[in-house]
Amino acid sequence: MQTTQGKAHTIHTLIQKTREIFLSIGFDEIENPVFIQEEDVYKQYGKEAPVILDRVFYLGGLPRPDIGMSDDDITKIKKIAPYISTDKFKKILRNYREGVIEGDNMLEEMIKNLKINATQAMEILDLFPAFKNIEPVCSRTTLRSHMTAAWFLTLEAEMEKQAELPLKFFSIGLRFRREQKQDATHLRAHYGASCMLVDKNLKIEDGMSVAEKILNEMGFANIIFTKKKATSNYYVQDKEYEIFSGGIEIADCGMYSRTALKNYNIPDDVDVFNIGFGLERILMVRNNIGDVRKVLYPQFYEDVHLSAQEIAKSIGLLSVPETAEGINIAGKIYETAKIHADEKSPCKFLCFEGNLMNRRIKISVFEDEENKNL
Structure with missing residues (x-):
């Protein structure tokens, strides 16, 4: 390059x-x-x-929640990680509350000290609403x-x-x-x-x-x-x-x-x-x-000025026909529209009439609005 x-x-x-x-x-x-x-x-x-x-x-921040563990919490934790040390987890929560562990290091500390994987760590944290329901507290510090x-x-x-x-x-x-x-x-x-x-x-x-x-x-x-x-x-x-x-x-x-x-x-x-x-x-x-x-x-916010050609190049089809019949019909639509492109409206031109998927169909290109080109 x-x-x-x-x-x-x-x-x-x-x-x-x-x-x-x-x-x-x-x-x-x-x-x-x-x-x-x-x-x-x-x-x-x-x-x-x-x-x-x-x-x-004013600058605000999230306070560190004081999180305790009930017997029910411990049961749910053991279902996620059966061999986890709840005492070690309590220590991690305490260190987090006291600022010893930074918030963005919480998962890493759990994985390292509790011998669990990242998925288990996130599932355990998700058990405690206190992590999700913290409201920011405003300080007396401002931005200049x-x-x-x-x-x-x-x-x-x-x-x-x-x-x-x-x-x-x-x-x-x-x-x-x-x-x-x-x-x-x-x-x-x-x-x-x-x-x-x-x-x-x-x-x-x-x-x-x-x-x-x-x-x-x-x-x-x-x-x-x-x-x-x-x-x-x-x-x-x-x-x-x-x-x-x-x-x-x-x-x-x-x-x-x-x-x-x-x-x-x-x-x-x-x-x-x-x-x-x-x-x-x-x-x-x-x-x-x-x-x-x-x-x-x-x-x-800068104004964008595009030519008609640039606009046309940026337009694409959401889907295109893949069967032989579909490709054939698409070609007929294109040719009919090309032949009559400058016809004044209102106008309507038949592109295809025949059988498709066991049904008799007609396909036309048209422009109903007056005084326009097809």
Whole structure:
């Protein structure tokens, strides 16, 4: 088989290009946490947190059931595996409950320690409804909906190490939003690129200059910063801006608020500028695509344009005749339809008349709908 160059997904091509831009202007790459504790959302958003949390995914998990064995259970187990050690099985159940055995290792542990096969192990587990009736329990851990949620954690860790200023970090990764539905403008998971500039006496204008340079490198010209009417709580009041190019919003930036920074033990004389943008939106603007789903999931949402010949090639018969009589009749149907293909409807043409399976039959091709070709 001949090997050819594979095709990269457009989102990952853009991610690589974005990485190169950030690295070329002196930003260090950070892998930010994906799991964010609920309390961190409150520390960052304050009174706005409840409405923000409405848009996040909480993580849940299945609790480990405490399973006992009755005499009836033991009898049923012995019918499946007569020589099994119930004491050893009880120990396995206890270890599972205490987390010593992981769920995906349960069958392996049973097979190894109880000297039974995989079928017997599954049949035994099926005897206990507790394994099948476990309800997920929600935790207070969320999936990050904004990269900012993770930046505060990273910044706190760096400042604890007394990192030398200025700090210039960037991170690219998925953000998760609990949208009510996925449509042309909403996804529940999308890629975001974000950077953080940290220094003393840092001004919003300094950050804007960096933001403009980044976006120019990405191919956007005529950058315009527009102050947001409603400032997010983690930004300084009136220091959050939407960034436009060609009349289309492509990014958001601002200075982190003192209140939010103080919650993460950041000194008062340290200023933090942040910019973030959705990479799918960048591709939508670049490629004039109106549906964000087509950008990320073209295999599901990209329009398919097929010629009549391509459509015809994709159509096949569910079944074909196998007897000599059937093959002969099929040929007559084909020839009749071919001869009269351009006849105007309504029309009807006899293809075959004769005996088949001890019955007298007639077969015709027809088109009842008016003003069509056969």
